Amino acid sequence: MKSTDHIRWGIVGAGMMGREHIANIALQPNASITALADPVASSIESSRSAIGADVPAFADAAALAASGLCDAVVIASPNFTHRDVLAPLMDARLHILCEKPLATTIVDARALAVAAAGYDRVFWTGMEYRFMPPVTEFVAQVHGGAVGALKMLSIREHRFPFLVKVGDWNRFSANTGGTMVEKCCHFFDLMRLIVGAEPVRVHCSGAMDVNHRDELYDGRVPDIIDNSFTTVDFANGVRAMLDLCMFADGAEQQEDISATGDEARLDVHIPAGEIVHSPRVGFRNAKQVTRRHVETDPAALAAGDHHGASFHQHAAFAAAVRGEGPVIVSADDGLRAVAIGLAAEMSAREHRMVEMRELGL
Incomplete structure (x- = not known):
């Protein structure tokens, strides 16, 4: 992927933090949000309003993963959902920015770290600070x-x-x-x-x-x-x-x-x-x-x-996706x-x- 290639983003978890990611993806060059996943209708509508477009929405991450609409995805769903949410997205070989914390138990966190170690796409833990x-x-x-x-x-x-x-x-x-x-x-x-x-x-x-x-x-x-x-x-x-x-x-x-x-x-x-x-x-x-x-x-x-961190994190993540920078x-x-x-x-x-x-x- 070249620096000019467009990245199609999905957002899993369309609540407060999901909308912060939406605002910062909007500031990145060659990027757009093409799908949302959240079981709560009000969250979907708030995120569509933030995007300014009626983007396709799905009830869960598996449906978004199967849609073929995304190259990369932000996981901003509740902490305890991360392990289950990530499975279909990794199966679909999407680039992933998973919000902190990676998981809520040591068993789940270790399992995700092991899975990500052999993953052939970018897997990035969202540590904005x-x-x-x-x-x-x-x-x-x-x-x-x-x-x-x-x-x-x-x-x-x-x-x-x-x-x-x-x-x-x-x-x-x-x-x-x-x-x-x-x-x-x-x-x-x-x-x-x-x-x-x-x-x-x-x-x-x-x-x-x-x-x-x-x-x-x-x-x-x-x-x-x-x-x-x-x-x-x-x-x-x-x-x-x-x-x-x-x-x-x-x-x-x-x-x-x-x-x-x-x-x-x-x-x-x-x-x-x-x-x-x-x-x-x-x-x-x-x-x-x-x-x-x-x-x-x-x-x-x-x-x-x-304090501006989400913008700079997204720029670094996009560079990693395009092969122009490391996973930080x-x-x-x-x-x-x-x-x-x-x-x-x-x-x-x-x-x-x-x-x-x-x-x-």
Whole structure:
């Protein structure tokens, strides 16, 4: 496939995240959306409105796969559906961008990673946070030696509660894998990327203390963590920490990442888009802090809720489909991010440190 070849896209899961993908595919050259799959009629109509065309719609992924209308497909259906949804799409040999988390259980995630390893088309796990321009620059600076030898990594996300989804499926860990999988696999993926090593143990202290406590769904109260501290020890000796709060609606910065090494500290702030470099202060040296704002295309910012990341991820995915770039986030990356999240969920429930070997990794 050449760079000028047109990519026909299908969207499986036409809800909120599906519509973000629609907006970003619309900004890509030589790409169009040619099919939708979702059992919910209102989601189909909302997505058709976003596309601006009456594209064919199907009740499930199997029917979309059999239609022959698509070259590539986004999986944006509920987390617990991914393994079943992916089977017919892989049988049809479509290029796949599967939203995070790859799956909700270690068994399903491992099965998908094994299947993708032998797949002769692009299989890409959707980890948008890697592609936020300020975060991309931050990672490049850390890898380029801006902090010296990395010793500690800290990620903070203080944000609003989970949004309402169709059928309220995201209120229960059985559907999402738990908050530490559903939300935080992004950050565990970033940890692995930045640290450049695999985790060996995880400790998480977390609970549902504020959000959703007064909600009932068929008599059931939600069971998802809304705040936590998670520490991850990596094989190369680096320590990483995630500070999560899902009831900090008024926070000025939603995400902050800090890398501290033996020579300096580097911070990135989202949505400010600012990178701050703070060298260590020697006995006779004055403190010299430098700040730089990383610009993000306004059209990309307007096309979603991930600071322009979905636009840049789609551009990189299209390059991989056309043979002009690598697969940047593999199914194995998706498996490993899910595994850290599951270890964190286990740790929070059982009040203990969890070794990654307990999950077979």
